[in-house]
Amino acid sequence: MTHKNVAEILKSDSVLQEVELKGWVRTFRSNRFIALNDGSTLNNIQCVIDFENTDETTLKRITTGAAIAIKGTIVESQGKGQSVEVQVSKIEILGDCNPEEYPIQPKKHSFEFLRENAHLRVRTNTFSAVMRVRSKLSFAVHKYFQENDFNYVNTPIITGSDAEGAGEMFRVTNFEDNKAPLTEDGKIDYSKDFFGKETNLTVSGQLEAETFAMALGKAYTFGPTFRAENSNTTRHLAEFWMIEPEVAFMDLDGNMDLAEDFIKSVINDILKNCKDDLAFLDERLTQEDKSKPQAERSEMSLLEKLRFVADNNFKRVSYTEAIDILRNSKPNKKKKFQYLINEWGADLQSEHERYLVEKHFKCPVILFDYPANIKAFYMRLNDDGKTVRAMDVLFPGIGEIVGGAQREERYDVLVEKMKAMNIDEKELWWYLDLRKYGTAVHSGFGLGFERLVQFTTGMSNIRDVIPFPRTPQNAEF
Numbered sequence: 001m002t003h004k005n006v007a008e009i010l011k012s013d014s015v016l017q018e019v020e021l022k023g024w025v026r027t028f029r030s031n032r033f034i035a036l037n038d039g040s041t042l043n044n045i046q047c048v049i050d051f052e053n054t055d056e057t058t059l060k061r062i063t064t065g066a067a068i069a070i071k072g073t074i075v076e077s078q079g080k081g082q083s084v085e086v087q088v089s090k091i092e093i094l095g096d097c098n099p100e101e102y103p104i105q106p107k108k109h110s111f112e113f114l115r116e117n118a119h120l121r122v123r124t125n126t127f128s129a130v131m132r133v134r135s136k137l138s139f140a141v142h143k144y145f146q147e148n149d150f151n152y153v154n155t156p157i158i159t160g161s162d163a164e165g166a167g168e169m170f171r172v173t174n175f176e177d178n179k180a181p182l183t184e185d186g187k188i189d190y191s192k193d194f195f196g197k198e199t200n201l202t203v204s205g206q207l208e209a210e211t212f213a214m215a216l217g218k219a220y221t222f223g224p225t226f227r228a229e230n231s232n233t234t235r236h237l238a239e240f241w242m243i244e245p246e247v248a249f250m251d252l253d254g255n256m257d258l259a260e261d262f263i264k265s266v267i268n269d270i271l272k273n274c275k276d277d278l279a280f281l282d283e284r285l286t287q288e289d290k291s292k293p294q295a296e297r298s299e300m301s302l303l304e305k306l307r308f309v310a311d312n313n314f315k316r317v318s319y320t321e322a323i324d325i326l327r328n329s330k331p332n333k334k335k336k337f338q339y340l341i342n343e344w345g346a347d348l349q350s351e352h353e354r355y356l357v358e359k360h361f362k363c364p365v366i367l368f369d370y371p372a373n374i375k376a377f378y379m380r381l382n383d384d385g386k387t388v389r390a391m392d393v394l395f396p397g398i399g400e401i402v403g404g405a406q407r408e409e410r411y412d413v414l415v416e417k418m419k420a421m422n423i424d425e426k427e428l429w430w431y432l433d434l435r436k437y438g439t440a441v442h443s444g445f446g447l448g449f450e451r452l453v454q455f456t457t458g459m460s461n462i463r464d465v466i467p468f469p470r471t472p473q474n475a476e477f
């Protein structure tokens with residue numbers, strides 16, 4: 001007798017094999033058919049009970065959600081929808097599940113309800129599929145970089161610097177008794193704090209990753225990052241995972257090539273390795289779309305979208321060209337945009353990004369060469385003196401999925417920019433050292449992992465692609 005998981009059993013062609021398996025009951029009908037799921041696959045295995053030879057109390061305990069162990073034989077299925085099933089010879093209830101109380105019933109639950117039951121939602125088809133795809137995607141990310149000779153670097157979670165200079169950091173203070181001592185001039189005396197200085201949770205591992213790129217050549221991070229921005233949207237989390245490659249001797253064109261190749265590679269990977277889950281999510285999205293007004297439905301199914309991105313070139317467009325397109329666009333002329341585009345220099349909002357991607361180009365777009373003053377201090381200044389070598393990758397349905405840049409490698413220019421943007425040079429002395437000792441052209445980007453999972457699973461809310469979302473007013477679990 002061999003212990004097997006459901007995925008293995010469903011794949012096995014050898015019938016009349018004795019097996020042992022464990023899992024959770026999804027449904028039990030006619031006192032005879034158990035749909036058993038063990039998480040190894042989206043699919044359940046049908047386990048058929050000989051109820052006449054099973055005692056009444058055991059039968060009553062086979063309820064949705066109960067954990068059970070089964071011994072039996074794999075046989076060809078008589079029923080529709082599956083090729084094999086298990087003829088049960090012995091059943092043991094491992095953990096009961098009171099059907100009166102169990103929140104996850106065999107019916108459709110709203111995503112809002114499931115978010116409140118995030119500890120149980122991964123037992124549903126949709127969330128188990130999303131989380132398996134998420135897991136496979138993380139592996140694909142590491143595979144891509146490892147196979148391309150990048151070094152995985154673990155950058156600090158607690159840091160003293162604001163990598164983005166955007167002031168959206170969660171504070172890490174640890175004063176005794178929660179009482180902050182004051183200096184003579186009445187300010188908080190951080191020299192008495194745990195680290196002897198003001199610290200926060202990292203918003204990005206980029207600056208530290210740059211130190212690795214400038215020694216190991218190619219580095220990447222893949223870790224949690226934190227933003228205290230009060231954005232209650234379907235694309236923002238207060239805690240999210242970011243992937244940040246950083247490469248020495250690579251310019252912005254190389255950076256665009258890398259981002260495009262990387263995204264295509266991981267999408268191809270899951271198209272190959274998550275067939276069942278993606279087929280299910282594709283169908284789910286198609287059904288969800290049917291309940292929407294025609295204008296909001298997507299033109300492509302999930303699988304079509306994934307293949308489209310994997311097979312087509314991303315359109316590369318400068319910020320200046322994009323502004324021209326937006327200024328002359330219908331929604332701008334008809335004042336349909338919430339933020340109208342009047343002049344060069346305007347920051348792009350997600351409505352503009354989505355217009356470019358979804359209406360104008362109808363493919364992923366890489367925007368580059370943004371105005372210096374709407375981008376971070378570390379981006380390389382162009383010869384025009386007003387734009388920087390920044391790039392954002394914009395995706396249909398998502399908007400910005402990647403933000404990156406060629407870094408300012410010239411010491412003097414960087415110091416100038418830091419002064420102009422009020423970035424503390426003393427705090428970033430080590431970052432400036434990179435420009436003093438063997439500086440070189442280098443570039444990198446950050447990809448928001450949850451936005452990638454959103455795109456690949458077709459889930460519309462970012463809270464539904466991370467196990468336990470952290471958002472304003474919510475840190476349950």
Ligand code: 4AD
Binds near residue numbers: 203227236240445
């Ligand atoms: O554009 P961002 O802020 O860029 C950086 O942090 C750079 N230091 C990256 C680099 O060059 N190494 O963030 C990068 C990406 C965004 O494009 C988006 O996908 C994601 O991180 N992101 C978020 N995802 C979820 N919730 C949030 N609040 C996010 N903020 C950014």
Ligand code: MG
Binds near residue numbers: 392400402403
């Ligand atoms: Mg950005």
